Amino acid sequence: EPEVTQTPSHQVTQMGQEVILRCVPISNHLYFYWYRQILGQKVEFLVSFYNNEISEKSEIFDDQFSVERPDGSNFTLKIRSTKLEDSAMYFCASGILAGGGPDTQYFGPGTRLTVL
Amino acid sequence: AQSVTQPDIHITVSEGASLELRCNYSYGATPYLFWYVQSPGQGLQLLLKYFSGDTLVQGIKGFEAEFKRSQSSFNLRKPSVHWSDAAEYFCAVGAGGTSYGKLTFGQGTILTVHP
Numbered sequence: 001e002p003e004v005t006q007t008p009s010h011q012v013t014q015m016g017q018e019v020i021l022r023c024v025p026i027s028n029h030l031y032f033y034w035y036r037q038i039l040g041q042k043v044e045f046l047v048s049f050y051n052n053e054i055s056e057k058s059e060i061f062d063d064q065f066s067v068e069r070p071d072g073s074n075f076t077l078k079i080r081s082t083k084l085e086d087s088a089m090y091f092c093a094s095g096i097l098a099g100g101g102p103d104t105q106y107f108g109p110g111t112r113l114t115v116l
Numbered sequence: 117a118q119s120v121t122q123p124d125i126h127i128t129v130s131e132g133a134s135l136e137l138r139c140n141y142s143y144g145a146t147p148y149l150f151w152y153v154q155s156p157g158q159g160l161q162l163l164l165k166y167f168s169g170d171t172l173v174q175g176i177k178g179f180e181a182e183f184k185r186s187q188s189s190f191n192l193r194k195p196s197v198h199w200s201d202a203a204e205y206f207c208a209v210g211a212g213g214t215s216y217g218k219l220t221f222g223q224g225t226i227l228t229v230h231p
Binding site: 004033035041044056091095097103104105106107109110 | 150152157158159160161162165206208210217218219220221222223224
């Protein structure tokens with residue numbers, strides 16, 4: 001069964017450094033998402049992406065964050081200058097949204113980001 | 117704005133006992149509702165979903181959920197819990213209209229299963 005994959009599984013970085021989290025969505029999916037889960041808190045929506053542009057973003061997704069689909073398979077989340085509070089599990093998800101109706105999102109295993 | 121409440125942070129049941137995890141949502145239109153499960157160190161796995169039609173939906177691993185519009189609830193049930201069901205369970209609501217993508221999650225319910 002196709003699945004969403006994410007690399008790395010764990011990333012440790014120094015505050016102020018740039019990080020890029022990578023995701024490979026399910027191949028025929030058209031919609032891509034990033035969520036994060038700070039330890040002990042809810043899973044929070046960050047951004048959705050369709051047709052090579054952001055379709056919606058949350059207030060968390062400020063100028064320090066960016067997303068890109070650099071090729072036909074990868075979907076990346078970049079944090080330009082990490083802060084301590086960016087430490088979280090970051091989940092990528094993808095969906096097909098066929099026919100414009102409600103969609104099911106399939107989640108990857110997550111990347112745990114630790115900012116020191 | 118949509119929101120989801122899972123009133124129980126932690127539930128403990130004995131193996132073989134029945135289970136009900138509560139979920140209440142707030143959303144102005146017809147909600148699209150989901151239950152996901154997260155085992156330790158794993159991602160979010162879809163258990164079941166409700167989009168429309170029959171309000172009792174069946175999912176994987178023997179789980180079911182019932183959509184009750186009058187109570188704004190979407191409770192998850194299982195008649196007989198197995199030790200492997202120990203995990204964290206998340207209820208989520210998806211928006212309609214032009215924002216199909218955004219899922220809003222509840223805070224999760226941790227399920228512990230005693231032998």
